[in-house]
Amino acid sequence: MFDAFPYDSWLTTDGALNEEIAEFWTFGGGGSTGTWILTILGFAAMLIAFWGFVILENRKLTHQADRLKASGALDRPTAG
């Protein structure tokens, strides 16, 4: 069914791998503008995730601690 293996078109005339094809990922190869932009976006997403872990957990813990204190369940029983 195939009249040509796609790999053939990835070669230069001397049979070596075409450099642009060798680095075949999205939005350009190593050091390209596309790769820089993706790197920066990924790094930013990582930092935002850290921020989110801290903020969201703090909100949950504070809410639960306040609820427990308000319930009186952890108060020391008074004498009598």
Place this chain on the structure above:
Amino acid sequence: MISSLLPSWLAQIPSVEEVDAKVALDSAILAETFYFWTVVVMWLIHVGFMAYEGGAARRKNVMSTAMKNILTIAVVTPTFYYFGWYIYGCFQEGWPKSGHASPDAFEGFCGASAPWSSAMGPNLQDHITGVFFLAFLLFSWTTGSIMSGAVIERIRLSAYLILTALLGSVVWIMDAAWGWSSGGWLVTNFGFHDAIASLVVHGVAGAFAFGVLLNLGPRIGKYTADGMARSFRGHNTHLTLMGLLLIFTGFYGFYAACLVIQSTAFPGWLNIYLSPTTLGAIAWVITIGFAGGFTGGWFASKGDPFWTLSGGLAGVIAVSAGADVYHPSLAYLLSISGGMVAVWSGTYIEKKLRVDDAVGAVAVHGVCGFYGVFLVGVFAGGYPTGINNIESSMGGQLMGMMAFLPLAFLPAYGVSWILKRMNLLRVPAEVELEGLDMAEFGMDFYPEFERVPEVIVEPDGREVEAAPVLLDAYWQANGKSATPVGTGERS
């Protein structure tokens, strides 16, 4: 007829250069496949750590404990991709003195390890970087998981994630650059020898965990008013022991991934310093190391199940540094001592130093990790290490220990101190008493099982109901007077 076909046959015979290129490609793909499967096996380490710690946690903290192990992957993976691997590539000589052309031993590795480089994505001309990166990443997860068990049941998930990213993507990989690479300054100058990462993974993670524990403090009720240690009952010891066995299984992948293989580039198997060894040599040592460690742990703990299995881990860690050169009988003897050292040091840390390490990680990984590289100085001195053929020696081993102890301890202590000052290190006391799972997830994770009263073991061995003890400790910590405790003694 034949004479007419001969020219076309001859034309089809590949040239020597073409055969070389094919063999080199096959060799590279074989190495790629090998490292890929070591990573698959190493996943079991993390399955094991999750089971181990989840079983050691009380029922009220089981999911929050497991979530730490899961999210270790979520934070260490991107941080290691964006800067951890770059640190390994650039800091082998102490700093990148030739910029992206560093280090001298592996020219250009610094530049190739940058996240925007051509090696750090799909590349038809590079079969190795991706899987080698992945193997190191799994080591990074392991360092985080080692700390993870020590701090369970009171650390904030977010604080743990910040600390584990620091450990997995900065601290351990910096020490790997210095002392676990062919161009590391400790290796090329001092012959530092830690073949299968006794110190660079385990010891450093244990020292890091110790620094965090000093700021984190013990779990509420862990110590009596006069400083005697109580014991908490883990909710599922069977799960803990199964987790340890899964960790042991994963260790075979870990051990294998510590070697270098690519037949067209190197003559057979090499250790990380590019000194020759064999896969069989390290397989012998790891297996007999478990045997010796179990034995030492069993005798030192008088048959305690937790310490018997932890002794196995400690035994292997104690012989990992010299696993490429030890005779199996030597490894057996040394691993017995490693299992014993873990039990004794774990008891000392808990009862004398009063540091609440929930799973004995500082003793098993930290103490035995340092012990392992010390043993190389004693029993493998004179063995040439690395590309400069510097002989390993006690001086070189001590140099590594002196470099790595502050490298691990100080960042851990400093960052956990800052988090503590910001009130972001530890969960509120009320949440700790109720259990972290209710605050984090709003549910109990064994809904079909009756909830029996939690128990705690007093220093004299009595098993009592935990609630009065924990409440009393809570009231004391909040400046309220103590009430009599221990009234809930079980018959």
